[in-house]
Amino acid sequence: MxxxxxxxxxxxxxxxxxxxxxxxxxxxxxxxxxxxxxxxxxxxxxxxxxxSKQDLLRAIVGTFLDDIFEVLRQVEDHPWSPEKERELLAAYVDVIIEHRSTGPTLLRDIAAVLAAFGDDLDNLIAQARRFQVWLAGPDPTPADRLRAAAAVETVGAAMSAELDLGISDAEIRAILLDAASAVLARRGTPVEG
The missing domain is CATH 1.10.10.60 (Homeodomain-like)
Structure with a gap:
């Protein structure tokens, strides 16, 4: 043992x-x-x-993909509600924080990642789009869908290679949830031009 x-x-x-x-x-x-x-x-x-090196890359990125898929798939089983939105958004934030060290590899070496995960990445993109549509809420306007996409991108900021804040994961989690929730809170409000 x-x-x-x-x-x-x-x-x-x-x-x-x-x-x-x-x-x-x-x-x-x-x-x-x-x-x-x-x-x-x-x-x-x-x-x-x-x-091989590609096998190692698959192991690293594969763990992230498995965890993110688990969160994104949940929208298929749950109708949108404010409570469920907060729960799934928090779960999404948790996965991003847990795997934030993988972010620079994903962004920097996209060709290697695509070679190792082509079909999986296509599935991830499709699932991420469904997650964004779900986050937009019931009967979303185009502006609401854009806000949902922006909320997801806000959370993704934690994976930035240059982001070394020197704060705890709990603080990062609170900030990201607050920022993404603030973007989503504007759903249904008219866009002023």
């Missing part, structure tokens, strides 16, 4: 090192040797856990 625990720890260390290196250097410029060296293992040991 001890072997399984140390194996999981090594895998988590590999994951953290890869996220850091992919985010700072880029996917293409990071070698498996560099990741292994940062973790303090041999390249052969790294291959025990991940068969």
């Amino acid at each position: 001890q072997h399984a625990t140390s194996s999981r720890d090594t895998k988590a260390e590999i994951h953290r090192a890869a996220v850091h290196l992919f985010s700072t250097q880029g996917y293409d410029k990071t070698s498996l040797r560099e990741i292994a060296e940062q973790v303090g293992i041999t390249k052969a040991s790294l291959y025990y856990h991940y068969s």
Whole structure:
């Protein structure tokens, strides 16, 4: 049983090192040797856990995709209500905060991510659109749909590579929920031009 625990720890260390290196250097410029060296293992040991760099990227981004899909799919089972909106928006914020270190990799190396996840990303985009339509509320106007998209983008700000605020996850969560909710609160109000 001890072997399984140390194996999981090594895998988590590999994951953290890869996220850091992919985010700072880029996917293409990071070698498996560099990741292994940062973790303090041999390249052969790294291959025990991940068969290739793309396999490692799939593991990193795949965890984010699994978690975000779980939240986004919930709109299919729940009619819109203010309470459910707040609950799902909070769950969405929580996933973004948990995976915010993955953000720079997603943004910086989109070609590698597309190569590894083409169909999954198409599904994510479709599901994200359904989530935005749901967030727009019942009988949304075009302005309401734009506000819902803006609310989702507001939450995505937590994944910015340059965002090192030095505040706790709880504070980030509160700020993002407040900002996204403020955008959504304007639903149904006329647009003044």
